[in-house]
Amino acid sequence: MNRPTSWIRSRDSPHGLIAAGRLFWTLIASRSSSSSSSSSNSLVPLNKNPGVRPIGVCETVRRIIGKAVLSVVKSDVLSATGTLQLCAGQIAGCEAAIHAMQSLFEDDNTEAILLVDATNAFNSLNRQLALKNISSTCPAIHTVLLNTYQQPSPLFVGGEVLLSREGTTQGDPLAMAMYALATVPLLKKVQTEGSTQVWYADDAAAGGKIQAVKQWWEKLSIHGEKFGYFPNAKKSWLIVKPNCLEEAKRVFSKTAVNITSEGRKYLGAALGTENFCNGYLSDAILDWTRQIDKLASIAQSQPQAAHSALSHGLLGRWIFTARTNQNFKTFAGLLESSIQSQLIPAITGRSAPGELERKLFSLPARLGGLGITDPTSLSSEYLNSRKMTAPLVDFILNQEITLGDAPDQQDSLKKQIRKHKGLEIKTLADNVRDNLSHQHKRMFELANEKGASNWLTVLPLEDHGFSLHKSAFRDALCLRYGWVPPHMSESCPCGGKMSVEHAMSCPTGGFPTIRHNEIRDMFSHLLSDVCHDVETEPTLQSLSGETFSLRSSSRDDDARLDISARGFWGGRFEKTYFDVRVFNPNATSYTCFEVASCYRRQEQEKKRKYEERLRKVENASFTPIILSCTGGMSKLTTSFTKKLASMISEKKDTPYGSVINWLRCRLGFALLRASIMCIRGSRCKRYVRPENNILLATSEGHLASSA
Known part of the structure; x- marks a missing residue:
């Protein structure tokens, strides 16, 4: 077996990927010397409900290495697959295939489009022929595929061993790339003059004149078997123009291909007549409306889970449908009505929102909203999708095999569209802000702060402390938008209102x-992982005649701060002191100031009190940690958290982006739970209980001891 060096290239890969490649080779070599296969795995039967999907690659190391390899050789894979097989990672490849077939069907010269369904395509792929073809079409990825697929893979399940001899293995990150590359020679063999074909994995489609489509089908039936691709005529559909229906039945009479003049579902979109497309959208909207009703019933007891399911699940389906179906807006009103009248009240625990409130909720969480998009506002998604995929669609319709400059054009268009959408959302946010009351404007500004919305966008994972019960979640929304939390007492035990x-x-x-x-x-615990000599509430040295230029400098002999640590800002022996303050930006004494000004005032006050003393007496630096109870932080605190995240990232070898997001999320939940405790916690006077001095009670009470 040859050492796989061709698929790791230092010129375009970070050191981590090179190290990953070496680790992968070590694993492959050790396995190859001890067994007949380099890809033995546990077989995990995944319930598809109904049916079972066998996941043959579930080992974390192999999946990580597979993704690392793919990130390095992606450009080679794209160059080899070109424009006709769109499952290799082309920008918006699925959408491009849909738009290409829709445009082709609308062409007056097109008589029919054939949608092919293959039998068990991924598992039936001729593995040996695929590896042989890939060795010449894409050498960069061939070695790693050879090492993992050359020999039958033993899959262990329930004490038995199953040998995977053909096809790609479910769960392998390299499986889709391998399948795409393996089918490229087949695509070239079945190309037929007068027909236009496009593939997305095993979903093949071809359109044009009926006779040309029939020739394409015959070629696919003949050559497909050699590659392990077996077209299933009974599950394949021919969509024809109404005036060509009789001819299509005659030409395809000796096949079992289904024929329709209406339309069929294609890659999650509708392809066919306008009536069929409208019917498809209507059915989809009705189904989603039922899902919204179900989600609303769940939101009664689990509002955070319902909100997460909407923003991380259903919303993605709506956007994809809006991007691939032109008349989505016509039917989206019914969906929006259900969201506004049922789902939002169930999540917030309040009545249905008004027009302004609904616009506020439709904003992204980072801009002060809830991320509950109005489906009727997705009308521009279709035009954006057509615009972004236009270069790739043109290549497909012209049957140009090479990608050319399509990726660069698409990337440029994608940036333009993203910028335009950002401006639209910013304009909507400004419009919402201008129409809010003075009090709610301040709450809106606080909700826009960095880190103030992490608790709203994270998945409610209980094991990581990211889950809130229904009352806490709704109280959090009240604090976010300045609503009065329900069932609050009218008076405080201290005597105030x-x-x-x-x-x-x-x-x-x-x-x-x-x-x-x-x-x-929390910060003390995190600092102890990356710094030396971390101490909580360290006492400062007593003064011995030192003088300070500032009258506000602390001169108390028993002065102490919150945290001290060595090696944070400078060398390992340099000491830094930290002092924490969490303030309420909505307090009466702060409402007349801008939020940014409140942070500056708090920082300056802390600095005036401690910085000079720490510098002169302790020879140490000082960093005030200033946070608002709504989740925002001062500039110095932002620098502190970024530095802390960077140090944790380096020590734990974890991406910085993941660490900083986790840190902000953990901080946000800590502040949120503390704020909820402030409004819900009991402030009643404590019951004075007898002393729990066991020895004293035993002695004075003459309690007899028993063996």
């Missing part, structure tokens, strides 16, 4: 202190 503002600052019950200590302890 209870309100959200009062609850956030009232010392009775010690909740503001608990909030402060939670943040202090």
Whole structure:
């Protein structure tokens, strides 16, 4: 077996991928020397409900390495597959295939389009022929595929061993690339003059004159078997123009291909007459409306889970349908009506939103919204999709095999569209803000801060502390938008009138202190992973006649700060002190100031009190950690969290983006839970209980001891 070096190229891959390649070779070599196969795996039967999907590659290391390899050789794979097989990672390849077939069907010269369904295509692929063809079409990926697919793969399940001899293995990140490359020679063999073909994995489609389409079908039936591609005529459909129906039945009379003059579903979109496309959209909208009703019933008890299912699941389906079906907006009103009247009230625990509130909720979470998109606003998605895929669609319709400059054109168009959409959303956000009341404008501004919305966009994973029960989630929304939380008491045990503002600052019950200590302890724990000599509440040295230029500098002998650590900003012996403050930006004393000004004032106050003393007496640096209870942070705190995330990323060898997102999310949930505790926690006077001094009670109470 040859050492696989051709698929790792240092000139266009980071050091991590090169190391991953070496690790992969080590694993392959060790397996090859001890067994007849280099790709033994546990077989995991995944319930498709109904049916079973056998996942043959479930090992984390192999999946990671497979993705690393694919990221390096992607350009080679794209160059080899070209424009006719669109499952290799082409930009919006699925959408391009749909738009190409839709445009072809609308062409007056087109008489029919044939949609082919193959029998068990991925598992029936001729593995040896595929590897042989890939060795010449894409040498960059051939070695790794040879090492993993040359020999039958033992798959272990239920104490038995199954040998995977043909096809690609489910769960392998390289499977789609291998299948795309393996079918390229087949695509070239079946090309027929007068027909236009396009493939997305095993979904093949060809259109043109009926006779040309029939010739294409015959070639596919003959040559497909050699490659392990077996067209299933009974599941394949020929979509014809109404005036060509009789001719199509005559030409395809000796096949079992189904024929229709209406239309069929193609890659998740509708292909056919306008009536069929409208019927397809109508059925899809009705199905989604039923799903929204079901989701609304779930939201009664699990609003966070329902919101997550909507934003991370259903919304993606709507967007794809809007991008591939021209008349989506015509039917989207019914879906929006269900969202507005049922789902949003179930999630928020309030009545149906008004027009302004609905626009607010449709904004992305980072801009102060809930990310509940209005389906009727997706009308521009179809035009955007057609525009972005136009270069690739032109190549497909002209049956040009090479990609040419299509990827560069698409990338440029994608950036333009993204920029335009960003401006549209920003305009909508500004319009919403201008129409809010003064109080709600401030809440909107706070919700727009970096890190203030992480709790709303993360998946509600209970194991990581990202899950909120129904009351906490709705209280969080109340705090976010300035609503009065339901069932709040009218008065506080301290004697004041209870309100959200009062609850956030009232010392009775010690909740503001608990909030402060939670943040202090969290940062102290994280610093202990990357710094030396981390201490909580370190006491400063007593003064011995030192003088300070600032009258506000701390001069107390028992002065202490929240955290100290060595090696954060400078060398490993340099000490840095941190002091935490969490304030309520909606307090009466702050409402007359801009939010940014509030952060500056807090930072300056901390610096005036401690910085000079720490510099002169302790020879240490000082960083104030200033946070708002809504999740925002000052500029210095932002720099601190970025530095902390960078250090954690380096030590744990984890991507910086993942660490900073996790850190902001954890911080957001800590502040959120502390804020909810402030408005919901009991502030009643404590019941004075007898001392729990067991020895004293035993002695004075003359309690007899028993063996």
